[in-house]
Amino acid sequence: MTKGPLATRRAGSGDDLRRSVRLFRSFLTEQTDPVGFYSLIAEDAVTLMSRHTTLAGKSVIDFGGGPGFYSEAFARHGARSVVVDADHAEITSHRRHPLSVQALAEAAPFGEGSVDIVFSSNLLEHVPDLPAVADRMASAVRPGGLVVLSYTAWLGPWGGHETSPWHYFGGHRAARRYARKHGKAPKNVFGESMYAASVAEGLRWARQSTTLELLEARPRYLPPWSRFLLRVPVVREFLTWNLWLVLRRVGNDRDTAEPKWGN
Numbered sequence: 001m002t003k004g005p006l007a008t009r010r011a012g013s014g015d016d017l018r019r020s021v022r023l024f025r026s027f028l029t030e031q032t033d034p035v036g037f038y039s040l041i042a043e044d045a046v047t048l049m050s051r052h053t054t055l056a057g058k059s060v061i062d063f064g065g066g067p068g069f070y071s072e073a074f075a076r077h078g079a080r081s082v083v084v085d086a087d088h089a090e091i092t093s094h095r096r097h098p099l100s101v102q103a104l105a106e107a108a109p110f111g112e113g114s115v116d117i118v119f120s121s122n123l124l125e126h127v128p129d130l131p132a133v134a135d136r137m138a139s140a141v142r143p144g145g146l147v148v149l150s151y152t153a154w155l156g157p158w159g160g161h162e163t164s165p166w167h168y169f170g171g172h173r174a175a176r177r178y179a180r181k182h183g184k185a186p187k188n189v190f191g192e193s194m195y196a197a198s199v200a201e202g203l204r205w206a207r208q209s210t211t212l213e214l215l216e217a218r219p220r221y222l223p224p225w226s227r228f229l230l231r232v233p234v235v236r237e238f239l240t241w242n243l244w245l246v247l248r249r250v251g252n253d254r255d256t257a258e259p260k261w262g263n
């Protein structure tokens with residue numbers, strides 16, 4: 001290992017902890033200050049990505065990007081980014097109108113290898129076949145480009161989203177309880193728009209890929225030293241919260257891809 005990264009990690013361990021505390025505290029303000037919350041978490045994602053790539057001049061697809069907070073952060077750092085999201089209401093929520101394509105990630109109109117970076121935050125727990133959708137999204141990246149996927153683990157404390165922590169007693173039961181208490185169905189319905197995504201299946205998908213090299217896997221919101229959790233079956237499902245994966249498409253590198261929507 002080179003001296004630089006090691007020295008940075010040692011010097012930064014207090015910062016890492018403060019970062020995690022800041023992120024977890026910001027989760028409490030998601031409802032009252034969504035713009036502040038999503039802007040913070042998007043900028044944090046850019047910081048995590050900066051270990052592997054710069055964004056300036058890159059083309060990015062933000063799958064499941066909804067109102068585009070991540071895309072906006074990517075653009076602030078010089079990237080051209082487009083949101084691909086299945087739900088028009090999500091794209092236009094918070095009165096935002098990002099450059100977007102309304103489409104399912106698994107059926108998005110992008111050719112193979114058409115962009116530099118494929119990004120997806122918190123989409124994969126909303127699809128029934130995580131590896132298939134991850135494969136489809138990853139296919140849009142050029143050789144040498146990055147695939148950054150992150151999703152909420154079902155057995156984590158926030159696995160049931162707004163039905164948490166009752167999801168520990170079963171997703172359907174948690175949904176029924178939510179409906180009784182709030183007089184309406186939860187936004188994320190287990191078995192319909194939210195599934196039991198495990199850390200194990202994400203890691204298995206990443207490690208088994210023959211077209212992608214795994215560069216980093218870590219619990220997204222926790223300090224980097226928490227990576228060891230991913231080596232502990234069962235425990236990792238409960239403590240990871242959100243799995244962050246960074247992969248590189250193998251093959252002959254090109255500098256940047258010219259996206260179909262670019263000019």
Ligand SMILES: C[S@@+](CC[C@H](N)C(=O)[O-])C[C@H]1O[C@@H](n2cnc3c(N)ncnc32)[C@H](O)[C@@H]1O
Nearest residue numbers: 064065066085086087090104105121122123126
């Ligand atoms: C929990 S939100 C995540 C929003 C944002 N990426 C974030 O991390 O805050 C999940 C988003 O994924 C979208 N989505 C769910 N399933 C999808 C699919 N199969 N294809 C495209 N978008 C999907 C939803 O419409 C929603 O905007």
